[in-house]
Structure formats: C-alpha cells, structure tokens
Amino acid sequence: GNSVTQMEGPVTLSEEAFLTINCTYTATGYPSLFWYVQYPGEGLQLLLKATKADDKGSNKGFEATYRKETTSFHLEKGSVQVSDSAVYFCALSGTDSSYKLIFGSGTRLLVRP
C-alpha cells in the first residue's frame, strides 16, 4: 500500500542554518505530495504541495521538489528562524478514488537563537 517515510527528529538547528527534512514515499500511480506544518498547540497547516513529477512547491522560504525517480519530496529552507520551530509532516494523497491523505510520522524542528 501507499506509505510515507520521514527522517526521525528532533532536528535542532541554530538560527539562519540550512534545513533539510527528508521524505520518501511508496505509491502506486501518481500521488500529489504535501508538506504540512503543526505549530505547538495548533492544527496542521498546508505549507506547500506538488501535484506531478518535477513540480516544485514553495512557500514562506520553504521548497520541495517532487522527484519521481527517487520517490522523494525533501523539504528545504535556506535560513531557518526561531519561528519555524514546529512539527513538519510529509503526506501523499491516495491514488485510489478516496484521495485520502497518508502522513509520515512527522519531524520536530527546533531552532535555537
């Protein structure tokens, strides 16, 4: 079945450091891919998405490229801020008629001043 694997956290960085959070997926067909962010005590917010191979999603300085050849959708940011501290979830939409979201296990990011 479809699945998403994320790197385990927590990831601890200093402010202005470069961020990479790895995400790989297994899916039949051609899923859409998403990154969601969950700030402490809040619900999930869509950060970015890509719907087909080689698409690059971007938002708030974060980027991720849909790589079909490596089945990956790694999240990157060139310079993190303390306010980026949160849990980041990679997800894919189901390729069957339900289009349900399948989430990775989440990666906690902690950015220190």
Place this chain on the structure above:
Amino acid sequence: DTAVSQTPKYLVTQMGNDKSIKCEQNLGHDTMYWYKQDSKKFLKIMFSYNNKELIINETVPNRFSPKSPDKAHLNLHINSLELGDSAVYFCASSQVVKGEQYFGPGTRLTVT
C-alpha cells in the same frame, strides 16, 4: 472568520462514558474528515464524508460513529470510551475529494 472549528478544545472524561466532538467549516467545502493523532504525533485518517455521504471508513472500532447533519458539519460520537482513545482528534475539510485539506485546531481527549 475561523475556517474549521472544533468543540470542545479539551475533553477529559472517564472510561466507559460516551462523548461527542463537533466540527464545523465555513469554507463551503464538500468533503470533511476526522483524523486521530496519537501521543507520538502519528496522524491517521478515520472517516471522510463527501456531501454528507460516508466515503472513507478506516479500520476504526464501531464505538466511533461519525454523523454529518449537513455539508458544513461533521460530528464524532464515541461510545464506551477506553484509555486507548486518548489522543488529539482533528477535523479537516476540502473543497472536493481530491483537494487540499484545511485542518481544525484539534480536540485533546483524555480518558482516565
């Protein structure tokens, strides 16, 4: 101007009780969802409704029963609560079945 709202935000109850969580969206979306997030932050879909019709029903104990009185509301009723039901429950909605999903703030359920 809240998009997806849930009540209550916190719910503490004893084993064996029956409780409900309510969800409302004012985005005009056709599809709504319930997710469960466990203590390790793992998120799993439970149910999905499209135009008040159940379209996803994952392997969830039948103590959990969703009810959608109209397209803007999806409530979750839980009978005979167990310790393992303690989690954060998130409601979400999307414009169409394939669309991106918008999440509510969550309801933290604690069963003692």
